[in-house]
Amino acid sequence: xxxxxxxxxxxxxxxxxxxxxxxxxxxxxxxxxxxxxxxxxxxxxxxxxxxxxxxxxxxxxxxxxxxxxxxxxxxxxxxxxxxxxxxxxxxxxxxxxxxxxxxxxxxxxxxxxxxxxxxxxxxxxxxxxxxxxxxxxxxxxxxxxxxxxxxxxxxxxxxxxxxxxxxxxxxxxxxxxxxxxxxxxxxxxxxxxxxxxxxxxxxxxxxxxxxxxxxxxxxxxxxxxxxxxxxxxxxxxxxxxxxxxxxxxxxxxxxxxxxxxxxxxxxxxxxxxxxxxxxxxxxxxxxxxxxxxxxxxxxxxxxxxxxxxxxxxxxxxxxxxxxxxxxxxxxxxxxxxxxxxxxxxxxxxxxxxxxxxxxxxxxxxxxxxxxxxxxxxxxxxxxxxxxxxxxxxxxxxxxxxxxx
Numbered sequence: 001x002x003x004x005x006x007x008x009x010x011x012x013x014x015x016x017x018x019x020x021x022x023x024x025x026x027x028x029x030x031x032x033x034x035x036x037x038x039x040x041x042x043x044x045x046x047x048x049x050x051x052x053x054x055x056x057x058x059x060x061x062x063x064x065x066x067x068x069x070x071x072x073x074x075x076x077x078x079x080x081x082x083x084x085x086x087x088x089x090x091x092x093x094x095x096x097x098x099x100x101x102x103x104x105x106x107x108x109x110x111x112x113x114x115x116x117x118x119x120x121x122x123x124x125x126x127x128x129x130x131x132x133x134x135x136x137x138x139x140x141x142x143x144x145x146x147x148x149x150x151x152x153x154x155x156x157x158x159x160x161x162x163x164x165x166x167x168x169x170x171x172x173x174x175x176x177x178x179x180x181x182x183x184x185x186x187x188x189x190x191x192x193x194x195x196x197x198x199x200x201x202x203x204x205x206x207x208x209x210x211x212x213x214x215x216x217x218x219x220x221x222x223x224x225x226x227x228x229x230x231x232x233x234x235x236x237x238x239x240x241x242x243x244x245x246x247x248x249x250x251x252x253x254x255x256x257x258x259x260x261x262x263x264x265x266x267x268x269x270x271x272x273x274x275x276x277x278x279x280x281x282x283x284x285x286x287x288x289x290x291x292x293x294x295x296x297x298x299x300x301x302x303x304x305x306x307x308x309x310x311x312x313x314x315x316x317x318x319x320x321x322x323x324x325x326x327x328x329x330x331x332x333x334x335x336x337x338x339x340x341x342x343x344x345x346x347x348x349x350x351x352x353x354x355x356x357x358x359x360x361x362x363x364x365x366x367x368x369x370x371x372x373x374x375x376x377x378x379x380x381x382x383x384x385x386x387x388x389x390x391x392x393x394x395x396x397x398x399x400x401x402x403x404x
């Protein structure tokens with residue numbers, strides 16, 4: 001299945017559709033600018049088609065080489081007036097390489113960059129034949145378990161990113177790519193590392209990137225850089241969308257939040273469990289201080305619900321359970337840090353204590369039996385030799401005692 005980016009042409013577009021200026025230009029003007037470059041070359045890559053147009057960049061499918069040697073990639077080029085701003089260009093380049101600061105098998109990294117003749121920077125990443133979450137949900141919303149598996153992998157990535165001082169900054173269903181088994185790849189980090197959230201003038205691109213998955217505090221203060229809390233809100237929004245096909249933006253206001261997101265989820269998708277709805281609602285709390293305090297805490301509750309346990313919500317920073325309760329081997333592979341249970345917790349389990357004792361007892365038994373057999377064999381050989389010796393002396397007419 002092909003890959004699309006931006007998804008402004010779909011009925012469930014993640015980007016704003018109005019002609020309100022973004023950076024001084026409308027969406028239709030940016031699309032026209034992007035289309036003008038199709039067929040041209042940048043850094044040896046030929047731009048085949050536009051994959052999507054956002055407020056800051058246009059994404060293209062590009063190739064280089066001939067016939068069987070052709071190599072495909074995704075090229076993201078800054079377009080519009082933002083591409084002429086030196087600060088904005090620097091922020092774009094820093095954000096594009098943010099994910100390269102840590103290693104995770106589910107993150108698609110930027111591999112190269114360059115500048116076109118007009119000065120607009122671009123970056124490249126490998127082409128992957130996967131389906132964006134937005135496209136998959138357009139066909140049919142995910143089941144609760146499939147959505148939880150997506151969230152588990154996504155939170156594992158974001159937890160590692162946050163631990164390395166990296167924020168995504170523009171999480172939405174368009175940059176989460178899925179395999180047929182709901183194994184994900186995350187693309188297009190949009191937050192430059194090292195910004196001070198106390199200042200609203202550091203990220204000049206932040207106001208341009210507001211969408212239906214932006215947290216309330218960023219909507220009310222458009223220049224506010226991304227935070228861990230804003231990434232958590234966006235992931236909760238992706239879960240809301242994945243299971244209902246609807247945007248979570250209707251619950252952005254304090255009045256809407258008071259009507260409870262759980263009720264809205266159940267009204268849209270009655271098959272969802274109460275615990276799942278509570279987890280999503282907690283991540284979408286209007287007040288950032290009321291959300292999960294970290295991606296790790298969010299991940300803990302996702303795994304609890306997957307295992308049929310009650311979420312802890314405000315107390316979710318407690319140790320995260322393993323997935324051993326369920327057999328998920330036929331689904332997407334688990335992330336690196338959840339393929340085992342913490343050693344301390346395993347040793348506390350009675351079954352974990354008994355098994356080594358039983359194995360040691362069996363080993364000792366086998367050793368005792370082996371020693372007894374050897375002793376018995378040695379005794380048999382000694383007595384047999386003695387009997388044969390006495391028989392031989394009796395035949396010779398010589399007492400055995402005098403033959404010594």
